[in-house]
Amino acid sequence: MARQERCKATTQAGDPCRSFAISADGYCVSHDPSYRSRKHEGSRRGGEAKANARRAAKLWASIGNAVNQDDLPAMLRACLISVRDGTMEPAQASAIAGLAKASVSITNEIELEARLTALEALIDPTRDPKIRRIG
Numbered sequence: 001m002a003r004q005e006r007c008k009a010t011t012q013a014g015d016p017c018r019s020f021a022i023s024a025d026g027y028c029v030s031h032d033p034s035y036r037s038r039k040h041e042g043s044r045r046g047g048e049a050k051a052n053a054r055r056a057a058k059l060w061a062s063i064g065n066a067v068n069q070d071d072l073p074a075m076l077r078a079c080l081i082s083v084r085d086g087t088m089e090p091a092q093a094s095a096i097a098g099l100a101k102a103s104v105s106i107t108n109e110i111e112l113e114a115r116l117t118a119l120e121a122l123i124d125p126t127r128d129p130k131i132r133r134i135g
């Protein structure tokens with residue numbers, strides 16, 4: 001079995017690096033200059049993604065209570081324009097559209113349930129939840 005070469009770099013403490021070399025020029029994962037720049041790029045992107053997520057969470061927290069169903073059409077139009085202008089990812093707009101649709105659907109269900117309960121109470125007053133509570 002061929003002996004794998006050790007990394008030719010020196011650690012911060014000044015000792016020879018004991019990791020196995022993985023690159024053609026004899027460096028380990030930590031000391032390979034091209035890997036290090038890729039790793040830096042990766043963590044930079046990770047940091048950006050986290051910052052974006054934090055900004056989005058802050059934004060949604062601030063508008064969470066302010067948005068009502070009447071605002072949704074205007075909000076969706078704003079998303080459409082943002083996607084067209086390239087300031088919003090289509091996937092983000094798609095997610096927002098999906099949530100808006102779910103919100104409308106839930107609101108409609110709640111409204112229908114209330115109307116149905118009111119109609120049932122008209123037909124058979126004993127079914128009125130208010131009357132039932134008393135009786």
Ligand SMILES: [Zn+2]
Pocket residue numbers: 007008009017018019027028029030031
């Ligand atoms: Zn090394």
